[in-house]
Amino acid sequence: MADGGEVKLLGFWGSPYALRVIWALKLKQVPYDYLEEDLPNNKSSLLLQYNPVHKKVPVLVHHGKPIAESLVILEYIDETWKQSPLLPQDPSERARARFWAKFADEKCMPAMKAVFCSEGEEQQKAVLEARETLKTLESGLEGKLFFGGETINFADVATGYIGFWARIVEEITGTSLIDAESMPSLDAWSKRFLELPIIKECMPPWDKLIELNSGFLKMYLASLK
Amino acid sequence: MSKGDVVLLDCWVSPFCMRVKIALNEKGVEYKHREEDLFGGKSELLLNSNPIHKKVPVLLHDGKPLSESTIIVGYIDETWASPPLLPSCAYGRAKARFWADFIDKKIWRTNGEEREVGTRDFIETLKQLEEALGERNYFGGEGDAFGFVDIIAVGMASWFHAYEKFGGFKVEDHCPKLSAWLKRCKQRESVRKVLPDPEKVYEFLLMFRKMQGLD
Numbered sequence: 079m080a081d082g083g084e085v086k087l088l089g090f091w092g093s094p095y096a097l098r099v100i101w102a103l104k105l106k107q108v109p110y111d112y113l114e115e116d117l118p119n120n121k122s123s124l125l126l127q128y129n130p131v132h133k134k135v136p137v138l139v140h141h142g143k144p145i146a147e148s149l150v151i152l153e154y155i156d157e158t159w160k161q162s163p164l165l166p167q168d169p170s171e172r173a174r175a176r177f178w179a180k181f182a183d184e185k186c187m188p189a190m191k192a193v194f195c196s197e198g199e200e201q202q203k204a205v206l207e208a209r210e211t212l213k214t215l216e217s218g219l220e221g222k223l224f225f226g227g228e229t230i231n232f233a234d235v236a237t238g239y240i241g242f243w244a245r246i247v248e249e250i251t252g253t254s255l256i257d258a259e260s261m262p263s264l265d266a267w268s269k270r271f272l273e274l275p276i277i278k279e280c281m282p283p284w285d286k287l288i289e290l291n292s293g294f295l296k297m298y299l300a301s302l303k
Numbered sequence: 304m305s306k307g308d309v310v311l312l313d314c315w316v317s318p319f320c321m322r323v324k325i326a327l328n329e330k331g332v333e334y335k336h337r338e339e340d341l342f343g344g345k346s347e348l349l350l351n352s353n354p355i356h357k358k359v360p361v362l363l364h365d366g367k368p369l370s371e372s373t374i375i376v377g378y379i380d381e382t383w384a385s386p387p388l389l390p391s392c393a394y395g396r397a398k399a400r401f402w403a404d405f406i407d408k409k410i411w412r413t414n415g416e417e418r419e420v421g422t423r424d425f426i427e428t429l430k431q432l433e434e435a436l437g438e439r440n441y442f443g444g445e446g447d448a449f450g451f452v453d454i455i456a457v458g459m460a461s462w463f464h465a466y467e468k469f470g471g472f473k474v475e476d477h478c479p480k481l482s483a484w485l486k487r488c489k490q491r492e493s494v495r496k497v498l499p500d501p502e503k504v505y506e507f508l509l510m511f512r513k514m515q516g517l518d
Contacts, residue, residue: 131405131431140394143394145394145397145398145401146401147400147401147404149400149404150397150400150401150404151397153396153397153400154393154394154396154397157393157396158393169378169381169382170364170367170369170378172377172378172381173369173374173375173377173378176371176374176377177370177371177374180371180374181355214355217355
C-alpha cells in the first residue's frame with residue numbers, strides 16, 4: 079500500500095461527483111477525512127481557497143495539495159494508490175474507459191438535466207434526446223456485466239451515478255429514461271453496479287435525494303418566473 | 304519510432320486536430336493524414352470510425368479508432384513514451400489534466416453549456432490561464448518543458464487572430480504573458496508545421512459564421 083498521508087475530501091452529500099470520488103477511495107481502502115460543504119449558498123472559505131477556479135466540490139486534498147474536478151481526482155487516486163486499479167493497463171482500453179466517462183458527463187447528464195428543467199412538449203423532446211444518449215452509453219457496455227468486463231473499472235465508477243440520477247429524474251418528473259425493455263443491458267448494469275456492497279453503503283438515502291432535487295427544481299422554476 | 308500504422312482523420316482548421324498532430328510530431332511518430340472535407344460531407348471512414356460523435360480528429364492506430372482529442376493525446380503519450388508530455392509525478396499530472404479540462408469547459412464549452420463565448424468571458428478565461436502559466440516558459444510536462452497543457456491550449460491560440468478581429472481586442476493587451484507563450488510555441492517545429500495561417504482561419508470562420516447566419 080502506498081503512503082496515504084493526510085487525505086481530505088471536501089464534498090456535498092447530494093453531489094454525484096463527490097460520490098464517485100468516495101467510491102474510488104473506498105474501493106482502494108484509502109482513509110480520508112470528509113468535510114461536508116453547506117451547499118449551495120454557504121461555501122466554506124476552505125473550498126474557495128482550494129478551488130478558486132471553479133469553487134465547486136469535490137476537492138481532494140492530499141498532503142495539503144488540492145485537486146479539483148472529479149475525473150481528474152479519480153485519475154490521481156488511481157495513480158497514487160495502486161491497489162485495486164481502476165484504469166486498465168492497455169492504452170487503448172484506458173482511452174475507451176476515459177471516453178465513456180466523458181460521454182456520461184458531457185452528453186447523458188446535460189440531457190437528463192434538460193428533462194428535469196423542462197415541461198410539456200419541450201420535456202417530451204428532451205426525454206427522447208436523453209434516451210438516445212443513454213442508449214449510446216449502453217452500447218459502451220458491449221453486452222458485458224460492467225464496462226470493466228467481469229469486474230468494475232474506471233468507467234463504471236465514473237458513470238455509475240447515471241444509473242441513480244436517471245431514477246431521480248424519472249421519479250420527480252414522471253418520465254421514463256432507462257427501462258428494461260428498450261435498454262436491458264444498461265438497466266441491468268445500473269442495478270448491478272448500485273448493488274455492489276461498497277457502492278451501496280455510500281449511497282445517500284433515497285428520500286433525501288428526492289427531497290433535495292425536488293427542492294432544486296422548485297427553486298429553478300421559481301427563478302424563471 | 305513508429306509502432307504500427309497510424310492514420311489521422313483530420314481537418315486543417317480544427318484546433319482539436321492540431322492537438323493530435325502536435326503530439327504525434329513531438330513523439331516523432333510518422334502518420335498519414337486524411338483531410339476531411341467539411342463542406343463536402345463526412346467520409347465513410349469517419350462515420351464508421353466515430354459513429355457516436357461523427358467528428359474529427361480520429362486516430363486510427365493499426366485500424367483501431369480513437370476519438371476525443373484530449374483522450375487521443377493521452378493515448379499517444381502512453382503509447383510512445385518519449386519524450387513524456389505529462390509530468391512524472393501524480394500531482395503534476397493532476398494539475399495538467401485540470402487545466403486541459405478547464406480549456407475544454409471554459410473555451411470550448413464541451414460540457415453542454417451555452418455555445419457562444421462572449422468576448423468578456425473569453426478574456427477572463429485567458430487571464431485565468433495566464434495566471435496558471437505564471438512565470439514559466441510553458442505550462443509544462445516535466446519541469447518547464449513543453450507538454451500536455453501546451454498541446455491542448457495551442458490550437459485555440461491559432462484562432463486568436465480571428466477572435467481579435469471579431470471581438471475588436473488584442474490578446475497581447477490583456478494577456479501579454481500568454482501572448483509571449485504563444486510566440487514561443489510557434490517556434491517549435493512540431494507546432495509550426497501544424498498551425499494554419501491565422502488569416503486563413505479568419506476567412507474560414509467568417510464564411511462559417513455567414514453560413515450559420517451569425518453575421
